[in-house]
Amino acid sequence: MRYMILIGHDEKGGKAMTPEQHQALFAAYQQYEADLKHAGVLLGGDPLQGSDRGVRISSEGGKRKLLDGPFSESKEIIGGYVLLEVKSRDEAVEWAARCPAAQLGAWSYVELREIQEIPR
């Protein structure tokens, strides 16, 4: 079973961190990545650039509509993802809970989603 851990956060929360806190968070992610790799469950993952470099695209009345970042009106921004291959949902939940983003307080969270296999 494949799962994606979506890392969500309030971008202001990240900006309020001290350099020491940033460093500690970086180290925690390194450890997390090593744990995932030792367990042989990591398929991929990356942090994403800030939403100030992003763009949201939709269409209205058949017309393309672009909204440049930062998306200051949204409190929650996707900041990265981790892709896992595990045997059970419980295992995925446990890995998701170990993600540093799930341990930072109310401004940060992870969302666990199962990858949908498209039937032929």
Next chain:
Amino acid sequence: MSAPDDSHRTDHVARVAAAIWRIESAKLIAVLARLLRSVDWAEELAQDAFVEALQSWRKNGIPENPGGWLMTAGRHRALDALRHTRRATRQHTQIEREQQRSMAADFDETSDDLIGDDLLRLMFVACHPVLSQEGRVALTLRLLGGLTTVEIGRAFLVPETTIAQRITRAKRALADKEISYELPQPADLRARLDSVLEVIYLVFNEGYLASAGDDWMRPALCEDALRLGRTLAQLVPTESEVHALLSLMEIQASRARARTGPDGGALLLLEQDRSQWDTLLVRRGLEGLRLAESQVRTGPGPYLLQAAIAGCHARAHEARDTDWSRIASLYAALMHIAPSPVIELNRAVAAGMAFGPAVGLAIVDPLMGDPDLSEYPFLPSVRADLLAKLGRFAEAKTAVERAAALTRNARERARFLERAAQYSREMRAGG
């Protein structure tokens, strides 16, 4: 955690604990095995710690860091056990040092390196050449894959008691031969690593080729093998053959969905709908292949050559885009380092595609007398295909009928006979 009633909570704890076991058991057993110098003892104490965890978590709720909780409980048990035996105080002090170190260095990299070394040591021991192949496979899946004896038995379609016996015998052999818990010496590393790679690929192939039973594949075993391969690639990141094996398995696994036709029968590589291939696994496999190629020191190993062949197929978006001449030369290189008549037969297929059926046939014909292939249906099948391409339909028909007589698979036999009928029609059409 809020739970509507106790039975729900118990069930939830059991499921979470099972997930924790799957994540932590290999590390826990690896650490305890180093401290106790016995896999048997380590596994027993790890299981005791797990039972203790289940009881405690049911009563007090699941702790914030269940993995750490389990590791601490296991270490305590190891310490107690050592205290209660007359086994040297030397080990006792070592475990105390370990504990202090682990407490002091909960989250720093040194402790992580130690865990990595422990896991690698456990892998080398579980795959030790003194053990039978069956023993190595069972021990590896149980100690490193976190599978129960029941699960292993189900995967290999053998009774649980058989697996339990294999594990017991393997553990006894390790104890009797006083197998050391040190990492192999550099001089032995190559051979010891080969044994680990062989076990992992064996597990994969048992899943991918499903030698027993009615299924074409048993995907759970493929997943277990991939997981072990990924762990090994993290533990031994600089060995070409380690990344090569992982690449080979990922590229093969990428075709899993495309291997079954609408009638439930297996589709050959060239018949598969390539849009069904798992692109994530293809991409990872090709990345791993590049990494493995960059790490070659004295020459490509057998897994690298096989991964490179798999990579040639993976890169071809359509079957007709396949770089057959490169595949033929990769098989030739493989023949050079690991000669086998099956590889030569594969070389014949590739050469036939690249340089024409006459070239392929010239490689196949000398194999006809090979005793290892005398019962192998694909030899006459390949020969039939090449003969037919040369317009020699009568000989092709005889050859493919021979293939039909040799196969034990009903679906395969039907396909061979279909081809025989086709060659008959061609014969009549050609007058």
